[in-house]
Amino acid sequence: MSTRFAAAAIWAAAAFSPAPAGAAPRVYTVTIQNMTFSPAPVGLRIGDSVEWVNNDILRHTATAADRSFSVELAPKARARTRLAKPGVVRFFCRFHPGMKGQLSVGK
């Protein structure tokens, strides 16, 4: 295998495969706009973070139903939470319980 081919293969693996266990943690964004959470990102893994971005004029929270995380977001503020365990995590806004979504976290 030539060096060039090997480099290309590594690049392709990095670009098109899911991040392997032990890969550098990533930061994904969930935006709140007009009283709605944007669709949950896919490919989340333990150790990754979600950056919650509040584009509304209202104060919100991003709170896990199992209370594994909770951040309060002033209007136009952003905050990060780290995903510590695998599985489906439902979340909602404590102030506006009709606002909700769920994250699916892989190992």
Next chain:
Amino acid sequence: MLKAAGFAAALALAAPLCAHAQAKPTDPQIAHIAYTAGELDIAAAKQALAKSKSKVVREFAQEMVRDHTSVNQQASTLVKKLGVTPQDNPTSQSLSKDAAAKRQAYVRLSGPAFDRAYLQNEVAYHKTVNAALDSTLIPNARNGELKSLLQTGLKLFTEHQHHAEQLAGQLH
């Protein structure tokens, strides 16, 4: 409950007053009605914070103060930017008069009786304001930014209505 229903009926009558007096409310009148509706809900919430000992009722009231204050601050900024002076009108006056009567009636209530009355009225009040936003205020708003803020308000107040319904159901 009857009182809440009576208040809702009064509000339902109040909204079309404007439509009656003038076929279409103007933007200065719409801004005044929307702002007044928010201020009245803040006043109701402040009464709840002074009287209620229920954690869920107090948290809900704090939510009303926080959200309606935010929307009204945004509304104030917008009318200044647009050079619009909100104009008092019979609908705003009717809303204010009815809300004052309601607050007065609640002075003698306490404990769970107050909590129930407050939450039931919050359901009725938001339902009525949302109906007015949807059928009269939003369709007649001429300025795009005002219309957009009213649409945000409708989405928020619908969430408030559902939240109040959920809490009122828990108190039964």
